[in-house]
Amino acid sequence: xxxxxxKLLLTALIAVFGVNANAQTQKGYAMVGxxxxxxxxxxxxxxxxxxxxxxKAGIFIRDGLLVGINALLGIEHxxxxxxxxxxxxxxxxxxxxxxxxxxxxxVKHGKxxxxxxxGFHGRNQTKGGNKTNGLGIGFGPGFAYFLNxxxxxxxxxxxxxxxxxxxxxYQHDLVWSLGLQVYLPYKSTKNTIVSDxx
Numbered sequence: 033x034x035x036x037x038x039k040l041l042l043t044a045l046i047a048v049f050g051v052n053a054n055a056q057t058q059k060g061y062a063m064v065g066x067x068x069x070x071x072x073x074x075x076x077x078x079x080x081x082x083x084x085x086x087x088k089a090g091i092f093i094r095d096g097l098l099v100g101i102n103a104l105l106g107i108e109h110x111x112x113x114x115x116x117x118x119x120x121x122x123x124x125x126x127x128x129x130x131x132x133x134x135x136x137x138x139v140k141h142g143k144x145x146x147x148x149x150x151g152f153h154g155r156n157q158t159k160g161g162n163k164t165n166g167l168g169i170g171f172g173p174g175f176a177y178f179l180n181x182x183x184x185x186x187x188x189x190x191x192x193x194x195x196x197x198x199x200x201x202y203q204h205d206l207v208w209s210l211g212l213q214v215y216l217p218y219k220s221t222k223n224t225i226v227s228d229x230x
Contacts, residue, residue, distance in 0.1 A: 056178065056215035057096050057130045057143065064089040065213030067188075082108040082118075086209070088126060091218055098128040102149060116159025122168050124151015130176075142177045145188075153194045155203055164203050166196010176213065186211045 055061075067086040083106060090100020106120035126149035136144060153168020174188030188211070193204040 055181065056184070057092060057098070057132075059092050059095050060218055061092045061215055062090065062218040062221060063092075063098055063100070063213050063215050065211055067209040067211035069210055080108055080110055082106060084120065084207075084209070086211075090126065090128070096130040096132055098130070100126055102126045102151070104153070110157065116157055118155055118157045118162075120153070120155050122151050122153040124149055124153070124168065126150075138175075139177065141179075142175055145174050145176060147172065147174055147188060147190070153196075155194055156198075162200045162203075163198035164194045164196055164200045165198055166194055168192065168194045170207075174209075182215050184213050184215065186213060 056063075065088060067084065067088075069083055084104060085106070086102060086104045088100055088102035090098045092098050102122075102124060104120055104122035106118075108118040108120065110116050110118060126147060128145050128147040131144045131146070138144075148169075148171040150167065150169045152166075154163075154165040156163045156165070170190045170192040172188055172190030174186055174190075176184040176186040178184045188209050190207050190209070191204065192207050193202065195202050
């Protein structure tokens, strides 16, 4: 019994600390996950509280290069004189490049990345009338820490902007996000899902 517990603990330690962060970002892998929350620093006056849910899924088309789709649904309470709520929504595409440079490696199981996204974005305020619907773009750096060979927690800081139609033609923010992503081999995962539906 003692030997079995020792083997189990050793296996768990290898799974958690023996992670190679390069395998997950190779061509042929897929990523699916979400940014669970966003902490927004508004560039206009007034203090805001914001929560976003941003699911995303993508495929590595080259080692370190991920492309995919993302969506956004967010709610923001606006402080100051403009008391009210803002509803954010977006559907679009994103690209992410993981930096594979040992000289900037902070921890063994982590990777820096740079992400850019674009899509149809809307931001509509319930009180005060500010509405913008149009092209949404975002870009910024991030860091993914791999908890094991398939799961990473991440943080990123992005500049987000919307240019389009409505009462306000241009809106922009700096956004800090936390997320959880799952990395899986694309073909074997696809085959498993397809066989489950047969």
